[in-house]
Structure formats: structure tokens, C-alpha cells
Amino acid sequence: xxxxxxxxxxxxxxxxxxxxxxxxxxxxxxxxxxxxxxxxxxxxxxxxxxxxxxxxxxxxxxxxxxxxxxxxxxxxxxxxxxxxxxxxxxxxxxxxxxxxxxxxxxxxx
Amino acid sequence: xxxxxxxxxxxxxxxxxxxxxxxxxxxxxxxxxxxxxxxxxxxxxxxxxxxxxxxxxxxxxxxxxxxxxxxxxxxxxxxxxxxxxxxxxxxxxxxxxxxxxxxxxxxxx
DNA sequence: CTACACGTGTCGCTAAACTATATATGTAGA
DNA sequence: TCTACATATATAGTTTAGCGACACGTGTAG
Numbered sequence: 001x002x003x004x005x006x007x008x009x010x011x012x013x014x015x016x017x018x019x020x021x022x023x024x025x026x027x028x029x030x031x032x033x034x035x036x037x038x039x040x041x042x043x044x045x046x047x048x049x050x051x052x053x054x055x056x057x058x059x060x061x062x063x064x065x066x067x068x069x070x071x072x073x074x075x076x077x078x079x080x081x082x083x084x085x086x087x088x089x090x091x092x093x094x095x096x097x098x099x100x101x102x103x104x105x106x107x108x109x
Numbered sequence: 110x111x112x113x114x115x116x117x118x119x120x121x122x123x124x125x126x127x128x129x130x131x132x133x134x135x136x137x138x139x140x141x142x143x144x145x146x147x148x149x150x151x152x153x154x155x156x157x158x159x160x161x162x163x164x165x166x167x168x169x170x171x172x173x174x175x176x177x178x179x180x181x182x183x184x185x186x187x188x189x190x191x192x193x194x195x196x197x198x199x200x201x202x203x204x205x206x207x208x209x210x211x212x213x214x215x216x217x218x
Numbered sequence: 219c220t221a222c223a224c225g226t227g228t229c230g231c232t233a234a235a236c237t238a239t240a241t242a243t244g245t246a247g248a
Numbered sequence: 249t250c251t252a253c254a255t256a257t258a259t260a261g262t263t264t265a266g267c268g269a270c271a272c273g274t275g276t277a278g
Contacts, residue, residue: 025154029256038218042211049235090166109147119265138225158266
């Protein structure tokens with residue numbers, strides 16, 4: 001069961017989204033599900049965080065969207081990474097690693 | 110050299126502060142220095158983040174302060190953990206570990 | 219006398235994430 | 249049939265953290 005207070009750390013949501021889209025086009029709902037799954041039910045992305053984040057990334061030109069029929073037969077907006085998005089992803093990944101390492105240094109000191 | 114855009118992740122600052130104070134009373138300026146040092150110059154806590162955070166923690170009863178002469182001979186405000194602060198620290202540490210692990214799962218998938 | 223390290227603090231801003239809500243459809247079960 | 253739930257997108261309004269830019273004051277080194 002997902003924890004009540006999921007409280008995403010600011011700045012990591014974009015990274016998570018970018019990473020999840022990377023292998024191929026996905027729609028918002030599916031992205032959230034996949035993150036929940038691969039994080040072993042720890043990371044729960046709220047709709048109120050998810051869709052604004054997706055719109056934000058699209059406005060920045062990091063992802064593009066296209067309406068398509070989903071596996072369940074409904075229409076859904078499929079997002080894919082742009083070239084800029086791929087670049088941004090690797091930058092942010094680097095930043096996360098650097099940051100997480102630094103935190104560990106302080107915490108485990 | 111510290112990176113320009115240090116951008117602390119929201120929510121981790123309190124944890125860092127609590128951890129740094131844990132071994133014994135420290136003043137704000139010293140805390141920031143120590144974090145910079147132990148993180149190998151990666152984590153730079155800005156004054157505009159540091160002091161409000163310290164006040165916040167004190168208001169919540171997680172730390173207490175006392176004016177004392179510092180090693181340099183000036184007056185400085187020394188903060189120490191309260192019992193509630195210690196408890197909060199272990200809770201937040203747990204949360205961070207759980208969270209960082211989950212992120213890694215998604216990122217390294 | 220100037221610059222820098224020490225030390226605390228605030229104001230105003232931005233932006234991220236959350237809660238709650240709205241909308242719409244299909245399907246399973248009582 | 250009615251209800252509940254999964255699928256799917258979206259926004260309005262709120263909170264709050266962290267940041268940049270200041271302001272204040274002292275002591276010391278050059």
C-alpha cells in the first residue's frame with residue numbers, strides 16, 4: 001500500500017517523468033502508474049502534480065504530445081521526449097546523483 | 110569550488126540541519142560551514158534559507174537556542190536538538206532513505 | 219582605510235506540489 | 249438498475265520552501 005504522505009521532493013518529479021517517457025510514448029495516467037509500480041508503491045504522483053508538470057515540460061519544449069487511442073480503447077495524450085528533453089534528462093540525472101551523494105555524505109558522516 | 114546553482118531539494122534542508130546539530134550545540138553560521146565541508150563543497154546553504162529554517166525548527170520545538178560566545182570570541186546563537194527534534198530527525202532520515210531508494214529504482218530501471 | 223571573515227536577520231519573489239474538484243466513459247458486481 | 253471503480257485529463261486555489269538581495273554589526277589583516 002502506498003504511503004499516505006508521499007510528498008515528492010521538489011525538482012525530482014520532472015526527472016521521474018522524463019525517465020519514464022524515455023523508452024517510448026506514454027500517456028499521463030500510464031506514467032503515474034508506471035512510477036508507482038517501479039518504485040514499489042512508494043512514489044505516488046498526484047494528478048494535481050502530474051498534469052501541470054506535463055504541461056510545464058511541454059511548454060519548455062522538452063516533450064511533445066499527440067492524442068491517440070490507448071490500450072483500453074479511450075483517447076489519451078501520448079507524450080514523447082524531444083531532443084532537448086533527452087539532453088535535459090541527462091543533465092538532471094547528473095544533478096540528482098551529485099546531490100544525493102552529497103546528502104549521503106552529510107547524513108552518514 | 111561550490112557550484113553556482115546549488116538548489117537544495119525542498120524538504121531536505123531540515124534533515125541536514127537536524128543531523129548537523131545532533132552531535133552537539135552549533136550556531137547557524139557554523140552549521141552552514143560544516144554542511145559545505147562534509148558535502149565536499151556541493152551543498153551550500155544560503156542565509157536566506159538557513160535562518161528562516163532554523164527559526165521554523167525552533168518554533169516547532171525541534172531545536173532550542175542559547176546565546177553564547179563562539180570560538181572567535183563573538184556572540185552567536187547556539188542551537189541544540191530537543192527530544193522531539195531527535196525523534197523528528199530519525200523519522201525524516203527514514204523518509205529520506207525510503208524516498209531516495211524509490212527514486213533510484215525508477216531511475217535505474 | 220579597505221577588504222574580508224564572522225555572524226544574524228528580513229523582505230519579497232518564484233515556483234513547485236498538494237487538495238479538492240470537475241468532467242467523461244466503460245465495466246463489473248450486487 | 250444502480251453503484252462503485254478504473255481509466256483519463258484538467259484546473260483553481262492554497263501553502264510553503266528556498267532563493268536573491270539586502271541590512272546590520274564586529275574584529276582583524278593588509
